[in-house]
Amino acid sequence: xxxxxxxSFFLLSSFFSTSVSSQTLVYGLVGDIQRGGFGGVVEYHWTxxxxxxxxxxLGWAGALQNDADGDGWLGFGVSGEYFLYDNLFFEGSxxxxxxxxxxxxxGGNLHFRTTLGIGYKLSKAVSFSFAIGHLSNAGxxxxxxxxxxxxLRLMRRF
Numbered sequence: 001x002x003x004x005x006x007x008s009f010f011l012l013s014s015f016f017s018t019s020v021s022s023q024t025l026v027y028g029l030v031g032d033i034q035r036g037g038f039g040g041v042v043e044y045h046w047t048x049x050x051x052x053x054x055x056x057x058l059g060w061a062g063a064l065q066n067d068a069d070g071d072g073w074l075g076f077g078v079s080g081e082y083f084l085y086d087n088l089f090f091e092g093s094x095x096x097x098x099x100x101x102x103x104x105x106x107g108g109n110l111h112f113r114t115t116l117g118i119g120y121k122l123s124k125a126v127s128f129s130f131a132i133g134h135l136s137n138a139g140x141x142x143x144x145x146x147x148x149x150x151x152l153r154l155m156r157r158f
Contacts, residue, residue, distance in 0.1 A: 022048040022059070028153040030065060030133075035104065039067035041151065045079050055083045061093055063113070070102025073135060075113055087121040091129055099135070107141035115151065127155040 026043035042064050049059040061079035066072045075097020083089045092115060099111040117131025131153060136146035 022046065022052075022057075023158045025156045025158070026063075026153050027156075028131075028151045030067070031150045032067065033148040033150060035147065037067050037069050037071075037104075039065060039071075041065040041153075043079075047079075047081070047157075050078065051080075057081050061095065063093075063095060063097070065113070067102065067104075069104070071104050071106075072100040072102070073111060073113065074098050074100075075111075077113075081119075089119050089121065089127075089129075091115070091117045091119055091131065099137075104147070105143065106135065106145060106147060107137045107143035110137055110140055111135050112138050117151070117153070119153070119155070125157050127157070129153045129155065 024045040024047050026045065028041040028043070030039045030041050032038065043061055045059055045061040047059040048057045051058040058078065058080040060076070062076045064074050075095035077093060077095030079091070079093035081089050081091045094112065094114045096110065096112050099106060099109050113133055113135045115131045115133040117129045119127050119129025121127045131151040133149045133151055134146060135149070137144050
């Protein structure tokens, strides 16, 4: 229930956001590489809040990820983009967060998600990307199997 409320917040925030081009709403489809599961992710990025230049942007981000089998993760951290050309970019993020265990025991509740991807800007407002991610407790727990994921993402800038 908690994750549904947070998802609703992220979705509603896209309708009421100001017309500042430094905010991005991200929707993604997630595939778990080790377990074969799937799920979704919703992210909100406050792009350009930490650093901005013509080729690099760095800002804060929040994310909610939920799998079809009941695992969930909610995190907040830093995300960035590096533009190679006008439309082609690399992206990455690191976010600590809370892992809500379903059937997959990943070793506690404190987990860090890292992503690295490549994307293409379709217009000033819309981009898509493909990213690889890793979710792990970073050795803070006795058990740390971690999990790797593939993420197909659609981004809407405001």
